[in-house]
Structures are given as C-alpha cells and as structure tokens.
Amino acid sequence: MTSSNSLRIGVDVGGTNTDAVLLNPFATASENRGILSWHKSPTTPNPSQGIETVITTLITNANIDAKDIASVTIGTTHFINAVIEKDRSRLAPVAVLRLCGPFSRSVPPGVDWTSDLRSIICAYCGFLDGGLEIDGQIIRDIREDQVKEECEKVKTAGVKSIVVNGIFSPADVMGEMQEERVKEWILKYYPEAEVVISKEVANLGFIERENAAILNASILAFARHTIASFQTAIHHGLGLSCPIFLTQNDGTVLRAADATRLPIRTFNSGATNSMCGAAFLIKQNTDISQESILVIDIGGTSTDVGMLLPSGLPRQAAAVTEFAGVRMNFSCPDVKSIGLGGGSIVRLSQDSTEQRVTIGPDSVGHNIITRALVFGGDIHTTTDYSVVSQALRSFLYQPIGDKDLAMAAVETATRQHDLSVDSLIDEYEAVVRKMLEGIIDRMKTSAEDVPVLLVGGGAVIVSEDKEGKLSITGASKVIKPKFSGVANAIGAAIARVSGTVDRVVSTEGKSTQAVLEEVSKVAIDRAVENGALRETVRIAEIDSIPIQYVANKMRILIKAIGDFDFSRVPVAVQEELLKHSTATDGPDYTKNPLANEEKTTALSAAEISSYMPKVIASSRPYQYEWIISEMDLEWLSCGCYILGTGGGGTPYPHFIRLREMMRNGAQVRVVEPGWLKDDDVVACGGAKGSPTVSVEKLSGDEMMESQTTVYNYLGIKPAAVMDLEIGGGNGLQGLILGASTNMNIPTIDGDWMGRAYPVAWQITPVVWGGDKAQFVPSAISDGNGNNMLMVTGTTEKMVERAFRAALSEMGSHVACAKGPTTGAKVKSWAVENTISLSWRIGRAVALCRARNDIDFVSKAIIDQVGGEQAAKVLFKGKIIGVERRTVKGHVYGEVIIKAADVSGSGSEATDAVEGEVMKIPFKNENIVATRVTKDGKEEIVATVPDLICVCDASNGEGIGTPEYRYGLLVFVLGIQASEKWTVSPRGIEIGGPGAFGMDHVEYKPLGKFTKPRSVIDEFKP
Structure with missing residues (x-):
C-alpha cells in the first residue's frame, strides 16, 4: 500500500x-x-x-x-x-576577478594545476581593490570603476564565465557583502556574463575555494x-x-x-x-547498526571502500581534497579505491615462480556485455572467473551470461599454463581476497576485526565458501x-538536505556554547531554506577553532541535515529551468579531449631513489651551492610541515608562490653555514600571526617590504639569508627572500630553532647570546602600506611583545625582518643543515608513497633523522578529542588520541595497546606527549624542546594543530632536539616545558641527537 x-x-x-x-x-x-x-x-x-x-x-x-x-x-x-578528461567542448574558459587589494598577486589562478587544464580554463585574472581582514575590517573598498574596466577586458577576451573571489569572503555574511555587490556591477556592465561568487561554492581557504569556483564556472x-x-x-x-x-x-x-x-x-x-x-x-540489523562498518562497493571498474559511522554518515576525509589534480576544500567521504571490479581484466603469467594470476587495474567497463567471456567476448574478466568458480562449486550460483563460454575459455587457459581449473580458480580467489584484505587493513581504525558490507554490482566476484558463507580476513562478518x-x-x-556554515564569529561577551547555539540555528535555517523539513533537521557536524592573535574571534564549522520537505516544492519551480535552458540549446557537447594531453604521473620509486640534487661549485673558493629544483622544493615543503610539530602553518601557499617564482626564472640557492665569512651580514625573515590568515590572505610584498625597511635604514646589503624557523610555512621564507630579485642571495642551510616555536624569542641566539636584543633594528610589515621599525630594544622578548601588540591591528598576520647578524654567530649558534633535513624527510615520504608502502613511512622518517637512537614512534591511533582556547593570541589546547592499529606505524615495538590514549597539550606547537594506560596511569614520553610530530597515517604528511579533528588516523613521532637546545640549562629554560608554564614537568632527552647530513656534502661534485 x-x-x-x-x-x-x-x-x-x-x-x-x-x-x-x-x-x-x-x-x-x-x-x-x-x-x-x-x-x-x-x-x-x-x-x-x-x-x-x-x-x-x-x-x-x-x-x-x-x-x-x-x-x-x-x-x-x-x-x-x-x-x-580535460574535454574542451564541455569546459568553458573562465576569468577570475580577485578582491584582494595588494595581496595574492604572486600566485595567479590555477597556479597549482597541470598546465594543459590551466590552458583550457584559466583565461584571465584581474586584481581589484577589496577583501577583508579576519576581524572583518576592510583591506580596500571595492570600486565600481575598476569592475567596469575589468568587464571590458573580459568581454574583449571573449570570456563569459567569471569568478569573483574576495579575501575572507565566507566570513562576510552580514557586513560588506563585497562579492555580491561586485556581481551586481558585472551584470550591469556585462549582462551576458555568468558570474560565480566563491563564497557560495566553498569555505575558507583562498586557493582551494577559488579552484572550486573556477571549475564550477567552467x-x-x-x-x-x-x-x-x-x-x-x-x-x-x-x-x-x-x-x-x-x-x-x-x-x-x-x-x-x-x-x-x-x-x-x-x-x-x-x-x-x-x-x-x-x-x-x-538499518534493522541491530547487531551491527550501532557500530562503525566498512562498506566495500565493487563496481565495474574499481572497488571503493569507506567507513560508515554509527551516525549513518560516512567518515570524512581531510578538509582539502583533490579532483583531477586540483585542490579543493570540500567535505568528501574518506574513500580509498583499488582497481578491482566486475569488468577487471584477469591475466595469467608464464612465470610460475611468482603470482600467476593478476587482476586489473584495467577494466572492460561498460563494454562488459560484449567483451566478457560469458557474453561471447574474448577478454578474461573477474565476472567470468567468478561464474566459473560458482559453477564448479555448485553453490548459490548466480546466472550471469553463458557459464559454458567462460568455462571453455578458462579450460583452454589452464592447458596453456599446465594448471587444473580448480587450482587456477583457487589462485584467482586468493588474489581477490588479498586485494580486499589489503584495502580493509588500510581503512580499519583498530586491530579488531570490523563488520564489512559488500555492495555494488561487482560484488558477485566475491565468492561464498562451500557452506555459502562469505569470509575475509580482517572482517568480523561479511554481509551482502x-x-x-x-x-x-x-x-x-x-x-537528505543539508545546511552548512563556515564563518569567523565574535565571542566577545558570550560563552562558546552560546556562540555554537547561535550558529547552529543559522545552519538549521540554511538547511530549511535548502528544502529540509524543519522538524527533521539535526546538527550532524560541529567544530570550533579559536583564531590566533585575534581577540574574541573563533572559526565555527557546522552542518545540519534533515529530510526533504516535498510539500514546499511546486512543479512550476522545476519547469522554470526548462524555459531558460532546454536540452537542445548550447554548444555541441561531443567529446573533444585535449589533443596533446599532459601526462602527470608521479615519479616512480626508482626515479626518486636515483634522483641527484644539483650541487655546483660557488664563486667562493672550495665551496658549493645547491640549486633547488621543483622536486627538491616539493620534498622540502613536506619535511617543513613535519618539523613544525603542529605549528608554523601549512607551507603550501608559500610552496606554490616559490615554485611560480622559479618557473619565471628565479634561482634558489642554498649554501652551508661554512660558506660564510665571519664578518658577512646575514638577514633573517619570517611571518608572524595566525595560520588561518595565511591560508586566506595570500602574501603580498610584505616580506620584502620588512627587509627593505631594515636595510634601507642601515644602508647595507646582506650576503645571505637564513630562516627564523624551519618548521611550517616559515621554513620556505628564507628561500623566497633569497630568490627575490631585490636580494638575489643564497639561503643558509640552517635556522634558529630546528623546529617551530610560538614566539620569535625562543631561538638559539637567545640561548647562547644572553638576554639582550640580538636582532635590532627589526621591522614588521602588513603588505598594505603599514611598516613598523623598532630601532632598539632591551631584549628579544621585549621586541616580540611590542610587535605582538601591533600584530592584531595589522591584520593578525605580518612579515618580520629580524635585524642583521654575522657569519660568525650563524656558524656558532645556528641549528645546521635543517633545509637538508627537511628535504630528506620529504624524499622519504615520497619514496614510501611511490612504493605504496605508507605503513612504514614513520620508519623511513626515523632513518633520516638519525635512526632509532634519535627518534621513535610514540603512539598511533585515532583522534577522539580536541580542545582549543586562545590566550594572548596563542591557541592553547589538547588533542587526545586513542590507540588504534593504523597505517604508518612502521615499528611494531612501539605499538599502542588497545584502550590506551595519548594526550598532547599544545601552544600553537605540541608541548608534551603523555601516554595514559587503561588503568589511568600516566607516563610522559616526550617534551619540548624535543620534537613531537603528529602525522596523517594515510599519507605521511604533517598535521598542524588547527587541522586536528575527530576521527583522523595519525601516528606520533618523537625526534631528539638539537644539542644547541639541550646541552645547557638555559636552552631547557627557554625552550623546555617550563617555558610553557609546565614547571612540574622535567625534560628528559628522548634519545641522542644526530646532526643531519648536508645535501651539499653528500652530492657535491
């Protein structure tokens, strides 16, 4: 009924x-x-x-x-x-109008895309006044005359699709509404245009949101x-x-x-x-409906595996995902795929010493009804072998095509390979099980077996045993x-229907709970606006992240979900679309892929292993320079984030900026500290402020402006530049400054921290040089015309406090030029060869990926930082809790990780025991790692200044504290800090637990420090 x-x-x-x-x-x-x-x-x-x-x-x-x-x-x-498919006939060229003021100009749209896709879509970019600071202040007012001028340029170029992307536009919900106003002006001067405003497409994250908006417009x-x-x-x-x-x-x-x-x-x-x-x-299976379940969806070409949570929603992947090699910040399920489907091609090898049966990854796809053996074709597929398997064993046979055709072809193949049909089918089934067991193991969150649901048309390839049961190792039960x-x-x-909110809100005079309730109501209203029945709407996801260096501000992400209210959708609304766009209008959408498609395959393990960085003789006698390539830069970026110990911000925006500089002719040179003369002037620079700002407000020229302020005042020019800290985004700033046409000087292979620290006075010159200000004059610049020079100071701590006070009024993110130091001090106080170390860590991660060996990525990293005496796996598991609060601009908090058997462990000796947890308090960076047993006993296993690095178990990448979220599978590495921190009591005083208010915690070295080997020393001619 x-x-x-x-x-x-x-x-x-x-x-x-x-x-x-x-x-x-x-x-x-x-x-x-x-x-x-x-x-x-x-x-x-x-x-x-x-x-x-x-x-x-x-x-x-x-x-x-x-x-x-x-x-x-x-x-x-x-x-x-x-x-x-990069199909020209279905992809329109797009013009991007950025509301950015003086920012983001060094990173054009599509800069991180493949060149062929960029050439099809990214047709034009205009940089206009506009944009907001994180606290809602205006960077520049938008101007109608600029929009009119840009419309003429876009129209002349013959482009109709336009994206408007403003800095912090997703947070612009009740105020300036800059993107909406610019869209109105565009349609005023160019009525034929189709305009996409970025805030309607995706969330905070300027590059990723713009990427998504461009593809959407195209x-x-x-x-x-x-x-x-x-x-x-x-x-x-x-x-x-x-x-x-x-x-x-x-x-x-x-x-x-x-x-x-x-x-x-x-x-x-x-x-x-x-x-x-x-x-x-x-849903009605009460035995498993309230626990996490692994869903294996076997299609015609591939098998997709995801984790279904007790809420009935899929486990989500990281905030940033990739489609066709383009980074976007969408909410997507955490799904892994393998080349196993109903149409996957089965091959038999002549070499009996190895696995004789191989499956895929290629497939006959939708041509299965003409190409598979059971349908009269000539291609051996998994469907054919499954049909033969079930026919031989005479159980639960599912009639697919003509089993006799498949049986005849398989019998012919066995005679050619001197096999029996039974033994061949046994090998085939073993390969299928091995492929499924491998992907199950990668997706599980603990060593415990998990329930598995088999779905998809290709699920017939998983054969029952002779009792008609399904069994796969790693699965507590298999249900089809x-x-x-x-x-x-x-x-x-x-x-169902959703409503999502991602915005920065004020918490002044309000409790966090009150703010969450307020934004939750907005998410619920948005779901109702999108068509949900109000009484069915529930909050499905919620996260709150305090914003560093911004008083009383918090980033809130909430998703509400409900059932659709069909009573509110009249048919007339649906028919309206047909009036404006019929199935016969528009261009001919016959497929027209790019003729000379760019092949973007990752380097093989052999290519990575044999790669030789370019090291050449320098102009100074008996010294050498390392010329950084794009590959080097990619590995460096990966290593920097791991060494950031949760802080420093993602290097990605700086990576693509520097890569673009290199593609435009800039040369990035790295030299060893020994290259310096004692009286050489060495510059130093880095960013201060909230990582949330850096992912939204892409750099302008503030880094060079701060350096110019200092060196114009002094009337000198530095001979080289060095990073303030190697961890996070600042690990690339020395390279960017050195490669700049204004400076064009080499970067020293070292830094003042050997990691990341929350404040700029936690550096080795303060450890070894005393309390006085080591770097004056110093300057900060916001990139919007505001520069501050501090000529003298009593201590580095006082200089830092003064700059931090100005920081919030300058957009919560500034560039800082530390005053000059000498070559002699660099050689005495720097943590040496940290650029080399970052490169080695990044290469190790890349090699594990190329070998499909992520399970051992932590061991590979440990080998690069000095081996088991210098580093160890502290824990592995799933993040089950994150607390955050802001104190004087810094994000304090704690992440709690529950023991689980995850990829990336690499060392069975340090496996966490089921039921144990690890607690890691952080102040921007991770401070202490405490292991808690099942009976509640606590053991501190690592503290600052040693490095506590939380890494994504699925790919080996470092994870910043703003990215900690429930359900993420991680492993925790401990790395022994440089002796520049640990051999003196003053080093522990400045960089140890006591510096973070943990006077009760005693620093105990995690291991024995091993000085990283210089890339120049290893690869010099």
Missing part, C-alpha cells in the same frame, strides 16, 4: 552501469525495505537516454501510477568526468545543458511531474535548479550514495544485503 505522491526514485549513473530503484519511504520496515522495483543497465553515451530507460522499467515492473512519484534523485559522475553551461536534458527525459519523455534532485558529495541533495548553479557539489557523490544506501539496507547491487541508487533515493 502506497501513500499518494510519496514514492521516491533514485538513479546512479556510473561509468559501467546505470542503477535505479523505486522506493516507498513509508514501508522501509517491510521485508523488501520499501523497494518496489530496481533495475540495472549499461550506461549509455547519452545518460539521459539511460535514465529514461531505467525509470520506465521501474514504473512498468512495479505497476504504479506515475503521479505517485514524489521525486527523482540522480547521482552522476558526468560533470567531474568533463574535468578529468562547467556551468554544460551542467545546465545536461540537467535540462535530464528534465526533458523525466518531465516530457516520461510525463512525470515531480521535482528532480542531484546528490551532493556529502550525501545530501540539491534541487536541479541549484545544481545548475553549483554542479561542482555533485562531483564525488557516487561513493557517498553507496555508503548511505548500505546504511539504509542494514539484499538489494546490495543497487545500494548507490538507494542512497540517492533516500538522500
């Missing part, structure tokens, strides 16, 4: 098959879970035809009246495929054409009068009209649909629920 106008249709258009279900949401407790009919058919070149076909079949098989259908929800990879016309064709098929071809939705990356839905504005939000919805559909299918083959379509049919 169905309720009038209550039935839902879900469609998932995959690369191999188009799946569809017809579901009655009021009958989900019934034996058939409310599923009235389902259908699976090969995906057609024109997806609209395939959608029309599967929906017709659903309605016919269920024998229902079309007027009872309340909605059609579609999940499709159609739009992301246009980007992946596919607007194609998306409108495609969605209109969906509507034509459904409303006119099938005569349905219901609304149409598309599924988003986070498992919620967009109305078709909204999806034409924001098609990018549908890019990665397939995997989410499968997991949400799987959750629906086992009824209707598992169309879980993705079920997920689309039941998808």
